[in-house]
Amino acid sequence: MSLQLNDQTRYERGLAKLAEVDGKAGEEVVAPLGDLGRYIIEFAFGDIYNREGLSLREREIATVAMLTVLGRETQLKVHIGAALNVGLSAKEVEETIIQTVPYAGFPTAINAMNVLKEVVKERV
Amino acid sequence: MSLQLNDQTRYERGLAKLAEVDGKAGEEVVAPLGDLGRYIIEFAFGDIYNREGLSLREREIATVAMLTVLGRETQLKVHIGAALNVGLSAKEVEETIIQTVPYAGFPTAINAMNVLKEVVKERV
Amino acid sequence: MSLQLNDQTRYERGLAKLAEVDGKAGEEVVAPLGDLGRYIIEFAFGDIYNREGLSLREREIATVAMLTVLGRETQLKVHIGAALNVGLSAKEVEETIIQTVPYAGFPTAINAMNVLKEVVKERV
């Protein structure tokens, strides 16, 4: 089993990773969620996003693709922002969305593309 | 609009890309499917997989993540093979599957991990 | 509100419709399911399939398309049989499956096409 960390470390480590990945947008989503928000920080960011083996860029490609096909647009908006934060271009996010079409069809891709446009517009 | 190719080219180009990505496993899935198989070759591989903007490695990370959360295990098996073909290690595929957990939970990740083990076992 | 029927009528009417639509395959699925099976007969077949406004042919086109994109292959097998029973050709079922691709992608369509082949093979 890999190295164990105590929970305080998991929380702090998660908070740092969340800030790195999602910036302010992530904190705003997580802050009002109580224990659920704490698990997002500890588990999603403290445990999973802190793993080695894939770059943050690759993790966000996977995440944008997943959230597109799952149709979770609120979180997709946060993670399209995250993808841009960790170095993907808007063109590469568009490409990731286009890659979902053969696997889940046009409707979820159309919705994701409109979310991408919204994010890009807000960042100008 | 980007460069247009005639359909014969799309088909041939798709077939070449399918062979590059999926090897024999892809052909075996597609061959008996009639017009549906033809669209997989022309559209999924001729159009989409031939696009620039993401590497094949990145496309397969997205695809393994999507097929995991969609629970499409037959196609996941083919694309875990594809991921290994285009240069991901088994460890990186495992990492991609672990990245799905915060977004879609453990059950689909467990199933995907068992598919990965099957593929790795068959390749030894 | 439209005409009300008592439950005994709903059950008998549903059983007759189930036999018309699914033949023996439907009965085999429903018989061992207790109250759940009774609701399938009363509600799905007694109430819904007995409605006017769409032909059985049109209802099965809708049903094959839905079960394809939902990935429910056991029930899809029954309803591909039903589609053939109420007058669709195997070619028209194939066409219905192909119609799902733009909306839900290739993986569920591939699985459905393989179910269609299985049904056609068993009917020869």
Next chain:
Amino acid sequence: MSLQLNDQTRYERGLAKLAEVDGKAGEEVVAPLGDLGRYIIEFAFGDIYNREGLSLREREIATVAMLTVLGRETQLKVHIGAALNVGLSAKEVEETIIQTVPYAGFPTAINAMNVLKEVVKERV
């Protein structure tokens, strides 16, 4: 087979159960839906919610969990209200939403938590 009731009884019984479970919110959703609304009353509430074997409290725990993972937020709002009506505390609804995380991930749970907050705010 269990006792059969005629449809008028099913409708009246369903209407009474709907009022018990969802209060005014349920009626407002169902009233404008024509035959679809009638089936919700007859089948969902007249048949299913009137069954014995689970308490209303337990049925709403199951329903809140299902609607969370299915991402059906409009109906989730009605059933979070229903859960509070039949005796769950807001804390227990929160707990039900947290229980979904290992099975379907954070995005649907985040959305559900925000719906819970909305319901609680409206009830103050």
Next chain:
Amino acid sequence: MSLQLNDQTRYERGLAKLAEVDGKAGEEVVAPLGDLGRYIIEFAFGDIYNREGLSLREREIATVAMLTVLGRETQLKVHIGAALNVGLSAKEVEETIIQTVPYAGFPTAINAMNVLKEVVKERV
């Protein structure tokens, strides 16, 4: 393999079919989508909707049923309009939505029925 057409033909043919099926609503959705929009025209409308074997009426029955159970309401709105354009009555669209209930339950059907009402209201 069936007749091959060059891509320019596919695009033009798709555009004509899109206009026939979705009218102005389709064009408005597709126009700002770049390459994704081009694939919708070439593949979904140029390839799939131009196939023989099912009438446009039957294709839209399948599509309304699919988009209902997938919960993709933005596209459902476009295709309920398309269904009315190719000759279904509002009553037949309602019937198609009711046909989804046994396969995917009430929540997605309720949402679809509300979309239908919206479309009907806008068309008066």
Next chain:
Amino acid sequence: MSLQLNDQTRYERGLAKLAEVDGKAGEEVVAPLGDLGRYIIEFAFGDIYNREGLSLREREIATVAMLTVLGRETQLKVHIGAALNVGLSAKEVEETIIQTVPYAGFPTAINAMNVLKEVVKERV
């Protein structure tokens, strides 16, 4: 923020809870899964299942309902066993499955009912 525990405690606590809930079946699923299995123990069982606010009986009602509508049959089998372990009768599990029908339709409920029968048969 609630009491923090170090990770060794989370793992041990999770292992104990997993044994309590799923018996041997849970361990067999988790053991070969590497880090993914560790997260199931630490997070799903150490963190979530150890929370107060709902009884284990209520957690399993929620879980059986969720896994039914998600169509995750392998995990459903484990959790139907878990439901029986923590005190639900087979009749109450059946009732939970029937409760899913209005929300997700018959196909997933039929599959779940067949899994229940399998579990009951193996336990005799």
